[in-house]
Amino acid sequence: MSCPFLRRQPVAEGARIIRRAFQINRVLRDRPDPLAQRESVIVERYRFSREGVIYIINLLEPHIKCSTRRSQALTTAQTVCIALRFFASGTFLYTIGDAENLVKSAVCRAIRKVYLALKQFLGVFVVFPSHLRPQVVKQNFFAIAGFPNVIGAIDCTHIPIKAPPGPNEGDFVNRKGVHSVNVQMVCDSMFHITNVEAKWPGSVHDSRIFRESHLCTLFELKYFMTPFPDPNPGPQTRYNAALARTRARIEMTFGQLKERFQCLKSLRVAPDRACDIIVACAILHNIATIRKERIPVVGVQPDDDLQPVHLDQPSGRAARDRIGCPPQWFGFHSIQGPAPLLGYIVVVQDHHLFLFFFSAFFLVAVINRQTSLNRGF
Structure with missing residues (x-):
């Protein structure tokens, strides 16, 4: 057993x-x-x-x-x-x-x-000049300060990021010594973002971003002109003030965007991912604006103290005078009627206004650095 x-x-x-x-x-x-x-x-x-x-x-x-x-x-x-x-x-x-x-x-x-x-969905929610008809966009901008034929406000803003490793780290240091991505955006009068360029390091100048953007190819730049230096009381002063109030829309759009999405105040990610997040937030901002979601409280007051730039072209003076000098400027050719002028693009640079002449459109722009004059903008 x-x-x-x-x-x-x-x-x-x-x-x-x-x-x-x-x-x-x-x-x-x-x-x-x-x-x-x-x-x-x-x-x-x-x-x-x-x-x-x-x-x-x-x-x-x-x-x-x-x-x-x-x-x-x-x-x-x-x-x-x-x-x-x-x-x-x-x-x-x-x-x-x-x-x-x-x-x-x-x-x-x-x-x-x-x-x-x-x-x-970038091409669905971010459309230039707007989801609305251009005529409606012009009317909405005209209602702000009486400036005719404006279809958008443009500016660049810096989104801070963490210092990227590698030899290109210095390219992302902006003029304030902060690592950032320089982003160009365009908005309409309803704070809808209609164009976004998020791919440039912080050291790249605003004027270069505009020159190499798809937006620049849509316009035909011909003349360069400044606003009224030391404007006289009356139409000239109202002209400069209306210009400042109109371009403030893009500053308010940036304020709403960064207040709604706090991650844009400092992104601790690599530059390529930061650019993708910025574009995603711009799309979400438009969705929120279209759906009339709660608007963040942002107070941006336009700066009417516009310092002159000593760069004057005869053609620019003539075109500016045709807009600003007539006493009926604020009722100047109803938006519904034919405008005798072609379009303008307004660039605000450290409280310096410039007007660029291009055909068929108005675009209000804000450029934040003094050196763009030396870069051929």
Whole structure:
């Protein structure tokens, strides 16, 4: 009779005991619905109303929906809300991960997935001169300060980023010694962003960004003229003041954009990703503006103290006089009627106004550096 203990395999038996002792049961994390909160909390956290967030979810779902059936995958709603939370707060990824019960890498992937999906809608939500008819855009600008035939306001703004590694690090240092991306945007009178150029380092001058942008090819620059130096009381003063009030729209648009999406005040990402995030925020800003979401409180007052630039062209003086000198300037050729002039582009540079003559359009612009005169702008 054989011993029963000899038929056992002690190694296999010990392995089974160890596996049983160290068996880890799978834990299914219960992540609450991000939209199952009060409306005020949703607006404060995501900068959109509940209906606005649902609209963005439905818009992006075909592009970011996870194809896996694993139970740990994030839903489209969770992915979008994580990205919106980052755009709205600009906080660290660890902080968002702790709040959403996620690791940092999952938060990073969710944000990247959303801003790359939003970039595909750039041509849908960012359209120059506007989604409205040019005649309507001109009327809206004319209602601000009586300046005729304006179809947009243009300016450049610096978005701070962390210092990128590599030999090109110095290219991103702007004139204030801060690493940044220099972004050119155009807006209409309703604060809709109609054009965005987000690809230039902070050291690149505003005039070069405009010269090499697609927007520059749309216009035919011919004449160069300044505003009225030491304007006389009456039409000349009203002309300069209206110019300043009209171009203030782009400053207010920048203020709303950065106040709505706090991440734009400092992006701790690589330059290429920073540019993608800036474009995504511009698209989200337009969605919020079109849907009439809550507008951030931003106070920007136009600066009417316009210092003259001693660069005068006879053709520029003549065209300026035709606009500013007649006493009926503010009723000057109703927008509905034919205008006797071609268009103008107004550039404000450190309180220095310039007028460029181009055919068919008006474009109000703000350029922030004094050296553009020496760059041939």
